[in-house]
Amino acid sequence: MQSRVDRQLRALALAKACAACGARVRTIGHLTGLPPREALRLLFPDRMAVPRGRSPDSPEWYHGANLLHRAEASIIVALYRRLRDADFPAGEALVGAYRHYIGICQPPHRISFDRAFDLAAHTDGLWLTDTRSFSLVTCPTCHSEFLAAFGSVARSNDHCPFCKLVQRYGTDPRVQGAFPVQPLAAPRAEQLGMLVLLQCSFGSSTGQVGTSSASECQP
Ligand SMILES: [Zn+2]
Known part of the structure; x- marks a missing residue:
């Protein structure tokens, strides 16, 4: 069971989140139970910023x-x-x-x-x-x-x-x-590092990595 204070804090937090999303006072009232006058006072100190228009x-x-x-x-x-x-x-x-x-x-x-x-x-x-x-x-x-x-x-x-x-x-x-179309994400540094390691282990197991290539795998 939530206490009265918990319920009020939850309503205020929700009201603030709604206002940040551009909600009208009426919508905030429906979602939180906050009286319109209270919502206006707490969330819209600048009356010019109150969202208006038809619902x-x-x-x-x-x-x-x-x-x-x-x-x-x-x-x-x-x-x-x-x-x-x-x-x-x-x-x-x-x-x-x-x-x-x-x-x-x-x-x-x-x-x-x-x-x-x-x-x-x-x-x-x-x-x-x-x-x-x-x-x-x-x-x-x-x-x-x-x-x-x-x-x-x-x-x-x-x-x-x-x-x-x-x-x-x-x-x-x-x-x-x-x-x-979303571009494919560029591989991160650690992913590139992993790629080098994989190439090295693949190369050494097949005997294809020479001395110069092997030195690239050193940390
Ligand atoms: Zn479909």
């Missing part, structure tokens, strides 16, 4: 959104689902998923934290609503997980945004920019 409403938005939005929305909810399955509380799972998304997807990031919150809420039926509007389904072709209308079963890849991205990749610069 997202995802159940209709998602099905009309473009491919890159649907792919990034699916990535966030798949990351969120993984953390929930590992027993992270919903608020922490959402912040963790959003940070991971920012780390792995190229800017500009198309999904705001408030949108991610709205997507997760309508997937699990929590915070804002009791109704589930989305299911996370697995594409039978590429095995990626993507968002679909609640209760859907993916019998083909017709609605899989990732299969469509792959199909478009060669001809669509926007898709190429969003998912650039």
